[in-house]
Amino acid sequence: MSGKHVAKNQPSSFTFTDENKKKIEEVLKKYPENKKKSAVMPLLYIAQRQNNNWIPLAAIQLIADMLGITYIKVYEVATFYTMYNLAPVGKYFVQVCTTTPCMIRGSGKVVEVCKKHISEKQGHLNKELDSSWIEVECLGACVNAPMVQINDDYFEDLNAEKAETIIKGFKEGKLPNIGSQSGRKGSEPIQNRTTLLNKNA
Ligand code: FES
Incomplete structure (x- = not known):
């Protein structure tokens, strides 16, 4: 069991919006018919984006049903990666x-x-x-x-x-x-030294 915080208050159901259903159709086209389950990560991401940046357990069940895999397989992925939130996060x-x-x-x-x-x-x-x-x-x-x-x-x-x-x-x-936040551009040298030969910088 992951140590990830899972929300106690869960919505009883989850459905994708029509717009996201279309996005999911596009995602699934990228995978061979017998490898659709590999789309679990993009589908979790779409669910998270739709739901204020966190994934309810009902969405995990829905994704499992859509991909024809078990709930625990989707839950394992959602709890393993830190980019998936299973409880509400702030604005x-x-x-x-x-x-x-x-x-x-x-x-x-x-x-x-x-x-x-x-x-x-x-x-x-x-x-x-x-x-x-x-x-x-x-x-x-x-x-x-x-x-x-x-x-x-x-x-x-x-x-x-x-x-x-x-x-x-x-x-x-x-x-x-x-x-x-230090004023430097990108990852330019902190002391303006731009080459190893630039000894005075
Ligand atoms: S160790 Fe923090 S960004 Fe790589």
Whole structure:
């Protein structure tokens, strides 16, 4: 059993919208007739997008029925990958990378800020029900560690103060520009040194 937080209050049923049914038809065309079950991940993703960024258990059952596989097979996939949420997440959903490069560069402090300003426990909504956070593995932006993903965007080169400023901005519906928060462009050198020969930079 995964340690993922699964919502206690579940809707009794789930149906895909007509628009998403069409999307699913398109997805299924990409798989041979006898390999339709391999579409489990895109279908879970479509369900999550439709349902405010979390997947109810009724959607897991529906996907299992659509693909002709058992409920537990879909549940296993949904609980294994951190990108699937099985409980409501906030309008601002913060995923804090705590893998080694981010950890070495101070992601522990970013986690402390999330505990203080969002909720003590990861995977749970804050009091205002507008934000939540979880720890995740490497999000592939290690060169700008430590970093977080908020909804679909990355915010990089963080420290405790910068993380705090971002999270406090949620109350006013504000997010900073995406990318590096230290002022550097992309992952350019922090001290402007552009080549190993550029000794003066
Ligand atoms: S270790 Fe954090 S983005 Fe790779």
